[in-house]
Amino acid sequence: MDFSTSDLKHLFVRLAARMSTERDALCALDGVIGDGDHGIAMEQGMKAAADQIQSLDGSLQDVFNAAAKGFLNAVGASSGPLYATGFLRAGKAVGPRLAMPKDDLRLVIVAIRDGIQHRGKAEPGQKTMIDAWHPAAEAAAAGATPTSILAAAKDGMEATKPMLATLGRASRLGERVIGHADPGSVSAVMIIEEITLEMAH
Amino acid sequence: MDFSTSDLKHLFVRLAARMSTERDALCALDGVIGDGDHGIAMEQGMKAAADQIQSLDGSLQDVFNAAAKGFLNAVGASSGPLYATGFLRAGKAVGPRLAMPKDDLRLVIVAIRDGIQHRGKAEPGQKTMIDAWHPAAEAAAAGATPTSILAAAKDGMEATKPMLATLGRASRLGERVIGHADPGSVSAVMIIEEITLEMAH
Amino acid sequence: MALTQKLINEGNATVDEMLDGILAVHSDTLWRPSHAPRAVIAKHGPRSGKVALIIGGGSGHEPTFIGFVGKGLADGVAVGNVFASPPPQPAVDAALAANGGAGVLFMYGNYAGDVMNFDMAMDMLEMEGVEARTVLTTDDIASSPDISKRRGVAGNVFIFKAAGAAADLMMPIDEVERIARHANARTYTMGVALSSCSLPQTRQPSFDLPAGEMEIGMGIHGEPGVRRGPLRTANEVTDEILDTILKEMNAPKGARVAVLVNSLGATPLMELYILYKRVAERLAEAGLEIHSSLVGPYCTSLDMAGASITIMHLDDELIPLIDHPCDCAMFRQG
Amino acid sequence: MALTQKLINEGNATVDEMLDGILAVHSDTLWRPSHAPRAVIAKHGPRSGKVALIIGGGSGHEPTFIGFVGKGLADGVAVGNVFASPPPQPAVDAALAANGGAGVLFMYGNYAGDVMNFDMAMDMLEMEGVEARTVLTTDDIASSPDISKRRGVAGNVFIFKAAGAAADLMMPIDEVERIARHANARTYTMGVALSSCSLPQTRQPSFDLPAGEMEIGMGIHGEPGVRRGPLRTANEVTDEILDTILKEMNAPKGARVAVLVNSLGATPLMELYILYKRVAERLAEAGLEIHSSLVGPYCTSLDMAGASITIMHLDDELIPLIDHPCDCAMFRQG
Numbered sequence A, B: 001m002d003f004s005t006s007d008l009k010h011l012f013v014r015l016a017a018r019m020s021t022e023r024d025a026l027c028a029l030d031g032v033i034g035d036g037d038h039g040i041a042m043e044q045g046m047k048a049a050a051d052q053i054q055s056l057d058g059s060l061q062d063v064f065n066a067a068a069k070g071f072l073n074a075v076g077a078s079s080g081p082l083y084a085t086g087f088l089r090a091g092k093a094v095g096p097r098l099a100m101p102k103d104d105l106r107l108v109i110v111a112i113r114d115g116i117q118h119r120g121k122a123e124p125g126q127k128t129m130i131d132a133w134h135p136a137a138e139a140a141a142a143g144a145t146p147t148s149i150l151a152a153a154k155d156g157m158e159a160t161k162p163m164l165a166t167l168g169r170a171s172r173l174g175e176r177v178i179g180h181a182d183p184g185s186v187s188a189v190m191i192i193e194e195i196t197l198e199m200a201h
Numbered sequence C, D: 001m002a003l004t005q006k007l008i009n010e011g012n013a014t015v016d017e018m019l020d021g022i023l024a025v026h027s028d029t030l031w032r033p034s035h036a037p038r039a040v041i042a043k044h045g046p047r048s049g050k051v052a053l054i055i056g057g058g059s060g061h062e063p064t065f066i067g068f069v070g071k072g073l074a075d076g077v078a079v080g081n082v083f084a085s086p087p088p089q090p091a092v093d094a095a096l097a098a099n100g101g102a103g104v105l106f107m108y109g110n111y112a113g114d115v116m117n118f119d120m121a122m123d124m125l126e127m128e129g130v131e132a133r134t135v136l137t138t139d140d141i142a143s144s145p146d147i148s149k150r151r152g153v154a155g156n157v158f159i160f161k162a163a164g165a166a167a168d169l170m171m172p173i174d175e176v177e178r179i180a181r182h183a184n185a186r187t188y189t190m191g192v193a194l195s196s197c198s199l200p201q202t203r204q205p206s207f208d209l210p211a212g213e214m215e216i217g218m219g220i221h222g223e224p225g226v227r228r229g230p231l232r233t234a235n236e237v238t239d240e241i242l243d244t245i246l247k248e249m250n251a252p253k254g255a256r257v258a259v260l261v262n263s264l265g266a267t268p269l270m271e272l273y274i275l276y277k278r279v280a281e282r283l284a285e286a287g288l289e290i291h292s293s294l295v296g297p298y299c300t301s302l303d304m305a306g307a308s309i310t311i312m313h314l315d316d317e318l319i320p321l322i323d324h325p326c327d328c329a330m331f332r333q334g
């Protein structure tokens, strides 16, 4: 089955809707160990990405590039550069095609992880969104099923709870962050869930 | 029975203690229709009056004059000029004696009322402390018993509840003050109670 | 009940400790006579032949009143307890310390307590042979339909400023008094409160304000407002306030105004500028020209959340006075 | 749950509406390029041959950052969403609009998001052939034992001021950068929060702080502090903060300092001056000389109650820079 630019546009619309629904829950999580705005960043970022691409005429890469720009310019924050770089990498990975096999969404997951790591220099184990993106990308690269990719992301997110943070705002809180999930890893699971649902369709 | 300068000093000590106990209740009353500080003004005023006179060597009039000055300088506010003028009038009424018959405390009640009215120009029915002081002074002047003087003050205070206010802060609240006692009339009843207890001793 | 959270020491010590802090920070512009700890005087304002402008009132409104003492504005201030008029003595002390032989003008908000105390101060000054006059501020249009019964609130800043500039320009006391009355008559304020405040001694809210409600026409001492209503958006609140002010002010198109968007304490600048945006839109619609604006906490009510809007209807006489430079502890211009 | 009480319109519109208000009030000193609504530039600061100082960060800290744009201080600001670093584009826009051909210096607080966005802005400027450098502020001594991981908080005011003065004196970019690092290395801040704050979109407290407790070492975004403890008196809080700062600063007797007692938003001037009184006592005891002081809301965290104390350890190089005049929208000196 093919995944077209119009499918990609729909994916961003669903991501925007999902983040809007989860906004306050993500903010509450970020309030515990960060500054309480992660839900707002993700809602505004995905909405701007979706808005930016709706009337765009171009390839999958063009759509990802425009989404990156829309997300970044609407948000800034930490999430902005991280997801913008992830989307740019995803665009590069899928290339200037108008459609691709659905299974190539694996490449998207891997590329987003790569972009986030390129920008943020995080390694797994530092209590960031990378703790969800990295195991998901590893599973995707190894040919795992969509369900297993999502499960890997969820396990990675769960594993952030007992971690100390060594990057980002939470790193200054020492032991106080133990027991709380990293909000960026929670929203990452949601994004990965929407992508893997596409793959399984 | 005689009422000496040392009795008068003790009276002020008791008034200071009473206002300290009632401070938060008086503030809460003032919060409803005023600015919430009446208990603080009365506590600080009576404490300053009591402190000012303790080591004073002089007549009843001297003690009242010093109490007036102490109260006024510690407090300002509305209560300061009103009670300071009341105490000055009381001093003038009892004169430069070292002691007086206890029954002359009637003169004190009448004089405090006169001083408050001279300073504040309030008439009964305007929802102020005068609504307690005036009936008490009328009863005192008419030779009523200490119990009846106090009862008159209490009735006057109760009567402030349904009143509209036409003087002071509460006058700007219109109908919203209806149902609430005037805080100045409530503290007036306490003062009158302490004085009438002296008379009855 | 839990105490409201404040960074203070002993409740009764707040005013004196605050004054120690203020005098320590602003020792270049403020001083106080050693015998009069509640009278604070401008170092560079008072001078021979100049009318002395003495302002005053309760504490808890900072930067009002003490923050407006300085060259070009007030010569001295009498400092009261929290929400309490100062007694007469510091007003007398301030007047004598700032007296330049050209008369003293007392200016303060119209509250029963302040009137009684400052009137006593006037009597005491008269005995000293010093001529003193009084102009009350009554800018709070929500507080009464009868102008003489209205409270003085944030509009004080503009009204004191006009009178202080007139005095700094060495105008005689008749002129300074006339200008003070003129400034007061053309200044209109209305505010809303979004929370109660609490005194340092009790640390309890002075009144209850349920979530979702606001007090409209609130005074600056936590006195309840003229009515209570549901909390509205910034634009709706601004519109209600400006509808009331513009009607009362009744200025012709083309008139120039000064604007003050004031925080009652806990409301941050972000919200004030959002209110200001709407004020500017509404004034433009009404054909009025904004000559100058102030946005910030100028007249507060302890830790109360809320804001007030003041419009001063300027004229050729008031404009140079409002523009006149001043160098106060907490307010500088020019 | 009940919404926290704010005077706003639509939650997502707060920053843009605030900016409209700020630009309307301060049109004599600020402007913004028509294509760049989140880049605000000083009208009178930038000029040919002068290093352009561009500051920035999230909104909700007003008067930080935008209030410090003006002649003698910052040339431009990139404005982010509430508590969110601005994206690279407004930083680039501000840099290009203020560029005087002598290089651009970005200064902002050390937060992961800001570092990523401003680094992208540097890359973009490089492609335009404009030399840009960065100095991060790290004055929050409570945020990490490792200086390079510390947050930038209220000390920004002094650090930006020193760098801005150096740029205004037409020093070359190497000097301005060196001074900025020097100023940062000598500036120490620590704060306490007495309440949470809430974002305009959620209007819920970002975290729970039970009555009777305070957060010690709180950041300016509502990030929880390094520890929580019972609310103490003003003097005890000041002592704990100053014990920590003085130990870290390790200045010899006779050293001169600048002091900032800052409100996090809802804490009024009265409490700040009470804190200041104790600061002055403690510094005198320590044999340090206060050269100059600021007291007020300089770096806030929306509607949070609390305060921070900053001490800058001055030297002969920093003193004239801290004293240098500046004329900013919300901060004037000299």
Ligand SMILES: Nc1ncnc2c1ncn2[C@@H]1O[C@H](COP(=O)(O)OP(=O)(O)O)[C@@H](O)[C@H]1O
Pocket (backbone or CB within 6 Å): A030, A034, A035, A037, A038, A039, A041, A042, A077, A078, A079, A080, A082, A116, A119, A120, A121, A122, A127, A128, A129, A130, A167, A168, A169, A182, A183, A184, A185, D083, D084, D085, D112, D113, D114
């Ligand atoms: N260097 C980094 N690499 C990867 N993820 C990061 C990094 N820094 C922060 N994050 C993620 O960003 C999330 C916070 O994002 P957000 O709240 O939107 O931004 P901010 O921290 O600027 O408020 C964290 O929960 C964490 O997952």
Ligand SMILES: Nc1ncnc2c1ncn2[C@@H]1O[C@H](COP(=O)(O)OP(=O)(O)O)[C@@H](O)[C@H]1O
Pocket (backbone or CB within 6 Å): B030, B034, B035, B037, B038, B039, B041, B042, B077, B078, B079, B080, B082, B116, B119, B120, B121, B122, B127, B128, B129, B130, B167, B168, B169, B182, B183, B184, B185, C083, C084, C085, C112, C113, C114
């Ligand atoms: N003109 C007046 N005459 C008599 N009593 C007055 C007058 N004005 C106010 N009061 C009394 O003063 C009380 C308030 O006193 P207080 O709270 O100490 O002063 P303030 O109003 O200055 O805060 C009122 O409850 C009222 O009884």
Ligand SMILES: [Mg+2]
Pocket (backbone or CB within 6 Å): A030, A034, A035, A036, A037, A038
């Ligand atoms: Mg965040």
Ligand SMILES: [Mg+2]
Pocket (backbone or CB within 6 Å): B030, B034, B035, B036, B037, B038
């Ligand atoms: Mg009162």
Ligand SMILES: [Mg+2]
Pocket (backbone or CB within 6 Å): B035, B037, B077, C082, C083, C084, C085, C221
């Ligand atoms: Mg009062």
Ligand SMILES: [Mg+2]
Pocket (backbone or CB within 6 Å): A035, A037, A077, D082, D083, D084, D085, D221
């Ligand atoms: Mg943030």
